[in-house]
Amino acid sequence: MKRRRILSIDGGGIKGVFPASFLAEIEKTLNLKFIGNYFDLIAGTSVGGIIALGLGLGLTACNLADFFVKEGPAIFPRNGFSKSALRLFLGTPKYKPDRLERALQKQFDSKILADSRVRLVIPAFDATCADIHIYKTAHDQRFETDYNLKAVEVAMATAAAPTYFPAYDSDHGITLVDGGIWANNPTAIAVVEAVTVLGWNGDEIDVLSLGCTEETLDFKENGRGPFFWFRRALEAAMRGQSRAALGTARHLTGRDKELDNVVRIDPIVADGRFSLDRTSGIGDLQGLAYSQARQAIPKLKARFFATEAERFNSLRPGRAADGSAAGGWPTVERGTGV
Numbered sequence: 001m002k003r004r005r006i007l008s009i010d011g012g013g014i015k016g017v018f019p020a021s022f023l024a025e026i027e028k029t030l031n032l033k034f035i036g037n038y039f040d041l042i043a044g045t046s047v048g049g050i051i052a053l054g055l056g057l058g059l060t061a062c063n064l065a066d067f068f069v070k071e072g073p074a075i076f077p078r079n080g081f082s083k084s085a086l087r088l089f090l091g092t093p094k095y096k097p098d099r100l101e102r103a104l105q106k107q108f109d110s111k112i113l114a115d116s117r118v119r120l121v122i123p124a125f126d127a128t129c130a131d132i133h134i135y136k137t138a139h140d141q142r143f144e145t146d147y148n149l150k151a152v153e154v155a156m157a158t159a160a161a162p163t164y165f166p167a168y169d170s171d172h173g174i175t176l177v178d179g180g181i182w183a184n185n186p187t188a189i190a191v192v193e194a195v196t197v198l199g200w201n202g203d204e205i206d207v208l209s210l211g212c213t214e215e216t217l218d219f220k221e222n223g224r225g226p227f228f229w230f231r232r233a234l235e236a237a238m239r240g241q242s243r244a245a246l247g248t249a250r251h252l253t254g255r256d257k258e259l260d261n262v263v264r265i266d267p268i269v270a271d272g273r274f275s276l277d278r279t280s281g282i283g284d285l286q287g288l289a290y291s292q293a294r295q296a297i298p299k300l301k302a303r304f305f306a307t308e309a310e311r312f313n314s315l316r317p318g319r320a321a322d323g324s325a326a327g328g329w330p331t332v333e334r335g336t337g338v
Contacts, residue, residue, distance in 0.1 A: 004205045005304055006194060007039040007055075008187040010242070010266070011046025011180035012212025013161065013276030014076055014285075017068045019210035020051055021289035022265065022296075023061035029297055030305055035061045036118050037308045039208075041198070043121040043190035045179040047212070049158035050104070053151050056116030056137070057108060069282055071103040076277040093166045094277070100165070101156055108151040113137050114314045115151070121193050123179030123186055124157040127167055132182055133157075133174075134189065138316035140197050147316045164277060184238050185211070187262065188245035191252045203254040203261075206303055209246065211266025213274055213288070214239070263300065267292055 009019050027035045036042065036055030044052030047068075054064045076095060113120065119139040126133040135154045138147040146154075153168075157176035160168040167175045183189055187209045194200045217235060221228050229236075246264060253261035267288060274281045 002204065004040045004194065004200050005038060005309060006190050006205060006207045007036075007042045007052075008185070008190045008207060008209045009042075009044040009048030009051050010186070010209075010211045011044075011048050011159075011161075011178065011184045013047060013164070014068065014072045014279055014282065015212035015274050015276060016047030016051060017065065017072070017282050017285040018212050018267075018289050018292075019048065019265075020061060020065040020068055021286045022210060022293050023051075023055075024065040025290055025293035026297060026300065026305065027061045029293070030301060032305060033060075034058060035305075038305050039118055040309045040312070041119040041121065041190055041194055043123075043186040043193075044158075045123050045184055045186045046159045046161060048186070048210075049122040049124075049179065050155045052120055052122060053116070053155055054107065056118040056120045057111050057151060058117060059107065063107075065286075067103070067107060069286070071099075072282060073279045075100045075103060076279050078279075094164050097156065097160070097165045097168070100159065101152065104152045104155050108155070111151045112147065113149055113151065113154065114147040114317050116314075117312060118309075119198075119312055121186065121190055122154055122158050123183040123189060124154075124160075124176045125179060125181050127175040127177050129174070133176060133179075136193075137312075138314045139312070141315060144316065147314060161276070180238070183241070183245070185209070185242035185245040188248035188252075191249040195252055202252045203257065203259060205253050205261055207249055207253065207262040208300065208304055209249070209262060209264045209266075211242070211264070213269045213285075214266050215271045215273070216268055217271055263296075263303075265292060265296060 023035050042052045042055055051064050113135065116137050120137045122135040124133045124135065135146050136143050153170055156168045157170060158179045160176060161178040161180065167177045169175050187207060191205065191207060194205055195202050219232060219236060246262060250262050253259060274285065
């Protein structure tokens with residue numbers, strides 16, 4: 001029986017250091033050249049989308065972990081517009097996007113989705129049409145446009161978190177915001193793609209779903225004032241979406257047959273220990289990733305990292321955005337497709 005492997009990575013701002021470092025620890029411990037080679041499909045939202053793009057384009061998890069550690073303080077500078085109430089009233093984003101875009105440009109250069117060696121699914125939200133927007137590699141004949149988009153454009157769109165960064169105005173005249181507003185945990189989207197578009201048998205799919213840590217929060221009001229749900233509503237919505245995504249994924253991968261094909265790694269941490277833009281927590285996130293990987297590797301090794309996934313060749317290789325022939329990096333065999 002041929003099994004398929006999916007990697008799903010949540011959004012979480014600078015807390016993305018955790019999943020990137022978790023994968024880097026596995027990569028180093030098991031002596032894997034490119035951890036992305038071990039998955040048939042990778043989905044990621046926001047910072048998870050950046051990690052997914054990097055893995056698809058041939059970066060190692062170690063490369064990506066170093067990227068967030070080194071570039072994080074510049075992307076989220078301490079002198080950002082931090083007066084939250086005034087910022088929300090004025091509709092002013094806390095950070096300028098140019099630092100993030102420059103950092104991504106250094107990593108991805110002019111590479112496009114067609115350069116990915118892995119099938120990718122990257123959620124965003126189309127503010128122009130008020131509808132969901134999912135970037136995909138050309139792994140089905142119907143996908144005729146996204147394959148030629150710059151990886152930087154896709155990354156900027158999925159990571160345009162409201163109030164933190166301005167909406168991203170793409171070269172195609174649409175305005176996009178962070179996919180986290182509807183799919184911060186993209187596990188269900190990935191499994192639905194696998195079962196319905198790619199035609200994989202859900203019973204034969206193994207899913208590694210990585211979060212960016214989850215806080216211990218009390219959702220009972222207990223007379224704590226009229227603004228309690230104003231503070232808790234977003235967290236409740238995000239947590240509910242994540243639970244629904246995991247439940248859907250488990251159902252589609254055989255829970256009714258008593259199969260447990262979804263592995264979720266998302267450690268519980270104290271309320272306020274980390275935040276989406278507080279870079280002072282980077283070191284602790286790295287340490288947490290090391291501890292979690294150390295515990296998980298014995299369970300994950302045979303299931304996800306025994307052999308590489310089959311190479312994937314794009315149905316539409318296209319041309320790079322700069323007009324040159326689309327192709328992979330020298331160290332990577334280019335591929336994407338079925």
